[in-house]
Amino acid sequence: MNKPRELSAYEKKQLFKYGLAEADLLTRGELPVEYLTGFVNFKDLEIKVNKNVLIPRVETEELVDLLSDFVSNNLLGKKISYLEIGTGSGAISLAFFDFLENNQYLKLENFVVTDISKLALNLAKENFHILFEGSHLKKIDFLESDLLSNPEIFISRKFNLIVANLPYIPSFNVKKLDLSVRDYEPILALDGGKTGFELIDKMLSQVVEHNLLTNDGKIFLEVYENHTSKFIEDNFPSINDFFSIKEISDQFNNQRFLVLQKR
Ligand SMILES: C[S@@+](CC[C@H](N)C(=O)[O-])C[C@H]1O[C@@H](n2cnc3c(N)ncnc32)[C@H](O)[C@@H]1O
Known part of the structure; x- marks a missing residue:
């Protein structure tokens, strides 16, 4: 029993x-x-969630800190052109937008938020409207897209900030997840393919193919614990031809984030 x-x-x-x-x-x-x-607290925000989106995790708040530190140290006075792939409830983009709203020295040029799930994207949009009514919402593009397949994402623009917390659980591990995750959270938000890195690899090759990253820009990724530089070298070596990669651990001391920049 x-x-x-x-x-x-x-x-x-x-x-x-x-x-x-x-x-x-x-x-x-x-x-x-x-x-x-129907709600989760993420950074200082109360965000709506439903069964169509992953519940944003506490580790993911650290990804927002990495973005905020990068722009504060490197993009002051420059125009920020931001893209999130796989936004779910919108948590990362909501918290980063909140940071930008509170920092008058940062100038926003593009703010593009995408997901393959129309239902997720609708919820992200709703959260933006609830939390930022009356601010510069018209600057935000919400685009439904399988990774970067929708050309509206990149026609006539490049990005100096690209962020993604795409599904990264290796397929064979999905069934071993806690029941509270496996039986309730959307599989579309969890299963990252054979090694868990397949979607991320495909997204990175699309970034290269369409030359989406500026020379001074960075890509911030949340990944599975074993997605280290060594893992990439062994399994997806061509990524190293285009990007240098920095590993960053989360507050639980697990390897969790990768920061990439053009070589
Ligand atoms: C792990 S969840 C992360 C959600 C949110 N960014 C967060 O940090 O809480 C991954 C998200 O990627 C989306 N996704 C899955 N496959 C995708 C694809 N091929 N293209 C774009 N988004 C995708 C899912 O719908 C889901 O919302």
């Missing part, structure tokens, strides 16, 4: 915050609390 679910302090707090009873969650199998309340 399965062990009855025990709620964490975080889950209890979230239920209380949204006026729900513990029984509402205890009767829903391993449903993540965020899908019941």
Whole structure:
């Protein structure tokens, strides 16, 4: 028999915050609390989530910090041209847009947010409208696209910031994920192909093919723990012909992020 679910302090707090009873969650199998309340806190924002999007993770907040540090140190006074591939709820782009809104020295030229899922993109758009009503929303393009296949993304523009937290779980590991992830979060947001790096590799070759990255720009990726420089050298060596790669660990000391720039 399965062990009855025990709620964490975080889950209890979230239920209380949204006026729900513990029984509402205890009767829903391993449903993540965020899908019941409909919200998640990410950086300083309260973001809407639903079953069509991954629940943004705490590690991903660090990706936003990496972006913000990079622009603060390198792009002051330059025009920012930003692209996110696979935005889901919009979490990364929402938090980065919030950072830009609060920094008058940064100038925004392009802000492009994409996903292959129309339902995810609709939710991202809704979140932008709820959180940034009345600001420079008209500068944002929400584009449905399988990676970079939609030419509207790049016609007449290049990017100095490209960010992606694409699905990166190796296919054979998806079935081993916690039930709360495997049975509730969208498979489209999890399965990254045989090694988990297939989608990322394809996206990087499209960046090269269309020459999308400026010479001073960087690509920020969230990846699986074993997606190291050595892994790339062994499995996807042609990436090294075009990009130099820096590994960065997350707060749990797992290899988690890659930062690429043109060679
Ligand atoms: C791991 S989730 C990340 C969502 C969000 N960026 C975050 O950090 O919480 C990956 C996202 O990539 C999208 N995706 C999957 N395959 C894609 C593809 N071929 N092209 C574009 N987006 C894709 C999924 O729909 C999902 O929203």
